[in-house]
Amino acid sequence: MSEVLRISFPEPPVREPEPIVRLQGFSRHFGETRVLDDLDLAIAPGEFVALLGRSGSGKTTLLRTLAGLDEANGGAVIPASRATVFQDARLLPWKRVWQNVVLGVAGEDRRQRAEEALREVGLEHRPDAWPLTLSGGEAQRASLARALIRKPELLLLDEPFAALDALTRIRMHALVLSLWRRHKPAVLLVTHDVEEAMALADRILVLDAGRIAAEEPVAAPRGQRASVVRPLRARLLGHLGLQTDGGVYADLIGRDT
Numbered sequence: 327m328s329e330v331l332r333i334s335f336p337e338p339p340v341r342e343p344e345p346i347v348r349l350q351g352f353s354r355h356f357g358e359t360r361v362l363d364d365l366d367l368a369i370a371p372g373e374f375v376a377l378l379g380r381s382g383s384g385k386t387t388l389l390r391t392l393a394g395l396d397e398a399n400g401g402a403v404i405p406a407s408r409a410t411v412f413q414d415a416r417l418l419p420w421k422r423v424w425q426n427v428v429l430g431v432a433g434e435d436r437r438q439r440a441e442e443a444l445r446e447v448g449l450e451h452r453p454d455a456w457p458l459t460l461s462g463g464e465a466q467r468a469s470l471a472r473a474l475i476r477k478p479e480l481l482l483l484d485e486p487f488a489a490l491d492a493l494t495r496i497r498m499h500a501l502v503l504s505l506w507r508r509h510k511p512a513v514l515l516v517t518h519d520v521e522e523a524m525a526l527a528d529r530i531l532v533l534d535a536g537r538i539a540a541e542e543p544v545a546a547p548r549g550q551r552a553s554v555v556r557p558l559r560a561r562l563l564g565h566l567g568l569q570t571d572g573g574v575y576a577d578l579i580g581r582d583t
């Protein structure tokens with residue numbers, strides 16, 4: 327047997343990209359109430375993260391800090407290029423849709439840029455509409471267009487679909503995914519909807535008692551999640567304090583005890 331000369335090369339180091347968002351030991355108190363307490367969070371460029379948590383767990387408080395609306399303490403890393411979509415579209419009712427989209431954006435081509443963004447969100451037929459004449463879904467499309475036009479590196483979504491009916495919500499999920507695939511911002515989607523989180527995110531965080539209490543990477547690619555969804559749902563609901571014994575919601579709630 328001939329001797330084989332084995333030459334071993336050192337493994338190239340796996341380079342994790344520098345996080346685009348980093349909070350370390352982040353706390354926020356309102357009077358005596360500790361809402362966020364020694365919280366750590368890192369988000370990679372282009373990563374789609376969902377943040378689940380019960381009502382009042384501090385999701386909006388965290389998001390406001392990342393949006394720069396509240397001061398961040400400590401050594402926080404937050405990109406300057408960011409945009410936020412809230413649960414209510416927050417359009418100025420006295421400005422037309424296109425003017426809302428380019429609010430605060432300068433340049434001769436504002437109208438054209440607004441129209442392009444409106445086309446991307448499927449609202450190209452309503453540039454001159456008044457916000458109060460839009461449906462809930464349309465208003466959120468306009469709000470997404472206003473965020474997109476800023477070409478954010480970080481897109482913050484605070485329960486943007488919570489007030490929409492179930493069918494509109496499904497369309498908005500598909501829209502957000504297609505926009506994310508095209509523009510690749512990092513996304514932090516705050517939601518209390520476990521299904522929404524599992525359908526959209528690369529990684530799901532659960533906020534509880536002021537901290538990230540659990541973290542669940544979604545192992546399967548989008549479109550091939552059927553096999554991971556059921557156990558993942560049970561774990562997530564468990565993190566949220568709802569024991570399902572691995573069962574499905576309809577059976578859990580419908581159990582005749």
Ligand SMILES: Nc1ncnc2c1ncn2[C@@H]1O[C@H](COP(=O)(O)OP(=O)(O)O)[C@@H](O)[C@H]1O
Pocket residue numbers: 356361379380381382383384385386387388
């Ligand atoms: N500006 C504020 N002043 C006092 N308390 C606040 C303020 N903002 C939020 N809180 C309190 O902090 C807690 C977390 O609120 P929030 O971040 O809105 O929760 P979530 O978005 O998860 O429902 C709640 O108890 C809320 O009443």
Ligand SMILES: [Mg+2]
Pocket residue numbers: 385386387
């Ligand atoms: Mg909230």
